[in-house]
Amino acid sequence: MTAFFQNLGMSFEWAWFVSTVCGILLIALPLMLAVAMIIYVDRKIWAAMALRRGPNVVGPFGLLQSFADGLKVFLQETIVPSAANKGLFLIAPIVTFTLALLSWAVIPFNSGAILANINIGLLYILAISSLGVYGTIMAGWASNSKYPFFSAMRASAQMISYEVSIGFILICVVLWAGTFNMNDIVWAQKGHVFGIINGFVANPLLFPMWVMFLISSLAETQRAPFDLAEAESELVAGYQTEYSSMAFAAYWLGEYANVLLMCALNATLFWGGWLPPLDIPVLYLVPGFVWFLLKVFFFFFVFSWIKATVPRYRYDQLMRLGWKVFLPVSLLFVVIVSGYLMATGHFA
Amino acid sequence: MIQTLAFYLFAVLTIASAAATILSRNPVHSVLFLILAFFNAAGLMMLTGAEFIAMLLIIVYVGAVAVLFLFVVMMLDIDFAELRAGFVKNFPLGMLVAIVLLAEMVLGLGAYKAGALNLGTPDGTAVTPAGASNIEAIGGLLYSRYLFLFEAAGLILLVAMVGAIVLTHRQRGDTRGQKVSKQIARRPDEATVNVKPEVGKGVSL
Known part of the structure; x- marks a missing residue:
């Protein structure tokens, strides 16, 4: 361009x-x-x-x-609670909304259709998603109200916990692809299994990683069954309780943009991104971004499906799953995957 | 031109937010300004071509360490008037630290100007081997030339982590831990009993 x-x-x-x-x-x-x-x-x-x-x-x-x-929502009055910390209270939704848009810079929509084709694309996504905590925690603290504060604490502890295992899961992908560049990660998945299936997900060593990544991305975006930050039966409406009007809308939009981002990451890192599911020449007649959007939509359907059918986790169960199950298992898989790659001479 | 503009933007914001960190009255604002300073420092590193270090700065310091700072500061009930009362008493110590830091900076700059350190080229780009990206260059150095130091740093961190767990972990005899496998294995017919007690009589479990 x-x-x-x-x-x-x-x-x-x-x-x-x-x-x-x-x-x-x-x-x-x-x-x-x-x-x-x-x-x-x-x-x-x-x-x-x-x-x-x-x-x-x-x-x-x-x-x-x-x-x-x-x-x-646009026509509603913006209400700032009198006891709130006004500056932070108004900055917090802007932070959330901006960060939700920032990560999209490195998502490849088609071969080469990527805003910033940088070497460290995946690290950039990790960096931006680790900043996401601040929008929540600032909102909770600045509202100067009990329930938003509880919710902000819950949300940030939850996001930090699951980022650890997400990091290890992504390392497995990076090891196999040999690059942090998002576009090259997609290319590395071309004909990955038996030379015909495009996508790391069909690889027996990476399939468990994908399952864990899907669950972690639910936890990271605070979707059901991990929506403890806005558990309405306990915390009114979570960290956004005191928000109204456009600030509330900014949270709402940011949250769904994050959900879509996680769907896009599932598609890009494990399901071959804009590549068709099978490495057959006929399938390449369909433009890449159609495959990409289809995959993103499929994952969004899975997210909604889970939201509609699975009851909410208890907080201690959530923490146990993150720290005692996902962290050791993903660490073990980093060792297994790198050992396998060394043994088969992948890096030679 | 864009690089120059970006440099002055990041540099001014770094200095301004660092000043605001020590000047703001509210400790939470201080931590948030510190985070802004970290973030802008990462931007400066990005401009010098050290993108890997920039990302690590954001992931490690902004994403993890500063969140814990923020947690602690939000939880603590700090009386700032009391903190400021010690200003005169601690002033000489503060000056000493400031002088040491200044001397270190001057020494570092002097060494760089004298050409003792191969940090980068005068136009601001870091030295990376031709054809290798930032990550590959750092990885190559860490796992060959600095392997021992790298592993030693890892071991020290591990020992620190184990030490922190040992110091804070305590075994209490009077708590009942959850056995998740037992909870999952529970079935309705062993968890509930259907009884028909006579009127006026209780049930025993």
């Missing part, structure tokens, strides 16, 4: 600047639309599994429900 703007007569730096801004808009605006639609999809799936109808009033099949909700 930089070359295109350079052809229009701009200097390289301006062309780079304009093309980067265009790239950001090209990702962020469809993402916001996708988030609005995916909230509708989430509610519809959830309703279908509970034998209800779900949103069906606004627009055809209720398709415009999210936009109606958005308008309602």
Whole structure:
């Protein structure tokens, strides 16, 4: 895209600047639309599994429900509690929302269709997701209210715990792919098993890692069954209890953008990203981003399915799963995978 | 031009947030400004081409260490007036630390200017072997030239971790631990009993 703007007569730096801004808009605006639609999809799936109808009033099949909700929230009054720490209270949702968008810079949508094709793509995602704690913890503390604070404590402890095992899981993927670059990780999955299946997931050593990554990504995004941070029977509405209007909407959008990001990561790291599922020439006629979006949507369906069917975890069970089960098992698999790769001369 | 703009942005924000860290009255604000300073320092490292170190700074310091700072500071009930009362008493010690830090910085800069250290080129890019990325260069050095130091650092950290666990872990006899396998293996017919006691009589378990 930089070359295109350079052809229009701009200097390289301006062309780079304009093309980067265009790239950001090209990702962020469809993402916001996708988030609005995916909230509708989430509610519809959830309703279908509970034998209800779900949103069906606004627009055809209720398709415009999210936009109606958005308008309602937009017109609401912004209420800042008098005892709140005003600056932090208003910054916190902005932090959450921005961080939810930042990680998308390194997600490959198609071969080469990636905003920042950097060598350390996966590390960048880890870094940004480790910052996600701050939006929550700042909201909880700045609200100056009991339940949001409890919730912020729970959420941040939960996110830190599961990031540890996610790190080890990703190391297994990186070892096998031999790179941190997201695009190259996708390429490394081409014909990975028997030369025909695209995706690390079919590899017997990496399949357990994918299962753990899926569960960890549920915990990381605080989706059911790990939605303890907003357990409505215990904590009113969690860290966003005191929020209203656009600040509340920013949390809502950020949360779903994070869920979509985790779906995209599942697709990219284990299911071959924009590659078709099988390495057959006919399947490459379908554009890569169609495969990518199909995979992301599939994982979102799995997320909704889990939300509709699985009861909430107890907090001690959640911590036990993270520290006593996932951490040792993922550590063991780092040893097994690297041992296997050394034994078979993968790095030779 | 973009690099220059980015450098001044990150540099100004680093210094400003570092100053705000020690000047702000609220300890939570202090920690948050410290985090901002870390983050901008990572941005500066990114500009010098040390992207791996920049990411590690964010993951380790911002993502893990600073969160624990924040936890502790939020939980503590710190009276700041009392803290400030010791200002005059601790002033000489503070000055001493500041002078030592300044001397170290001057020494480091002097050594760099004299060309004793091969840190990087004058235009600010770090030295990496041609054709190798940042991570590969660091990994190659860590696992060949500095292998012993690297492993020793790992061992020291392990000992520190084990030590912390040993110091804080206590075995209490009067608690009942959960046996998860037993909880999962429980079935309804062994967990519930259906009894029909006569009127006026209790049941025994």
